[in-house]
Amino acid sequence: MKVFNIVCCVIFIIFAGLQYNDPDPYIWMPIYLYSALFCALAASQRFFRPWYLAGILVYFVYALYLFFTKDGVIDWISQHQAENIAQTMKATKPWIEDTREFFGLFICIAVLGVNYLYSKKVI
Template structure:
């Protein structure tokens, strides 16, 4: 579990760094850094289930918004026929940017969820 959390932490720090040139880094840097800090703490065997739940709920609410937003995941899937998200890293089409952000949120949710269930199992 320690190695997985170190990998998650490094990945989230990298994701946060890549937001530097994004139009809204003030939103995405804290999202990724929050997950990075919690994964770093978990790698040191310090678990905070309430913080995981808080993050998961906020990320899930934002992901639902990203899904149904104009140019969101639903539009990407229905109107743009699930166009390739990795074709170019420059997101010139808003539905590609929104969909990438949606999946980024789910990576954060996954990491926090893994730590939440691990912490609960460890306490039992």
């Protein structure tokens, strides 16, 4: 688990850095840095279970919003035939940006969820 959390911490810090040129870095940098912080703490065997749940809840609510909003994931699937979201790094279409953000939240939820479940065994 230590290696998993170190790798995830580094990846989340890189993700946060890549948000610098994003239209809304003030939202996404804290999201990724929150996950990076708790991965770093978990790598040093310090677990904060209520904070994992808080992050998961906030990320889940935001992911639901991105899933159902206009130009969200549903529109990407139904109206744009699940167009390739990785063709360029510059997302000029709003449904691509929202879908990428949805999957970013999904990654954060998954990692926090793994740490939450693992911390239950350790504590």
